Amino acid sequence: MNTEKFNITPFKDAYTQWLFNRIKFWLEDAKKYSEITEKDFEWVETLMEESKEALNNLSSPTFVMGDFKPGNFLIYLEDSGWEISGVFDFTNSYFADPISDLIKMITYYLDNNERKIAKHLVNVYCRELEEKEDLKKRIKVHMLHQRVLDWGCAKAMNMVTWDNELPFSKWVEAYTDSAASLLE
Incomplete structure (x- = not known):
């Protein structure tokens, strides 16, 4: 979003390419702080290739907060039940795939x-x-995108809260499979 012109700046490349490039960049960055093997890179490439068409066919781009998690929203109890009453921190916001905002809550x-x-x-x-x-x-x-960020950060800061011997692809695969199975 261009805050000077008050318009939306399109991705330089297609959204899918932007997302895949971010994943590759942060995976490469994570190699500085942890062991990322060729097998990990192959697994990531396969997952991205398998999803490419689904992402390219995205038909409902919408506002994505980019950091939807506890602490960045308020809830209020209405007569009809709990409702979100306030949202904070739009630093990472953009227009793209609406389900990307669910990832931090799912995790x-x-x-x-x-x-x-x-x-x-x-x-x-x-x-x-x-x-x-x-x-x-x-x-x-x-x-995958969120977990590569989390992996790199935890490894760089020596704050790993999981089995430190677990390979990246095995660690993240448990999350990707769990997230996908929620739709069954």
Whole structure:
């Protein structure tokens, strides 16, 4: 978004290419702080290739906050139930795939053994969106994107909270598969 001209600046390349380039950049960066093997790179390339068509066919670009997580929104109890009443921190916002904003919440719920809540969130949010198989492919790539950022950060700061011997591709695959299975 161009805040001087108050218009939306399109991605230099297509959204899919932008996203894939970001993933590759941060994976390469993570090599500085951890072991990222050729097998890890191959796994990432395969996952991206398998999702490319689903991302290219994205038909509902929308506002993406880029950092939707606890602490960046307020909730309020209405007569009809809980509602989001305020959203903060638009530093990473852009217009693209709406399901990408679910990733931090899905991760939060999965890490806290709240799979049922994660499944409910995903299914309510995605009930009127496109074909489930395309959604599964897209959600896997968005989870990969977030997890490569988290991996690199945790390794660089020596703050790993998981089995430190686990290869990157195995660690992130558990998340991508879990996220996709929430749509079943």
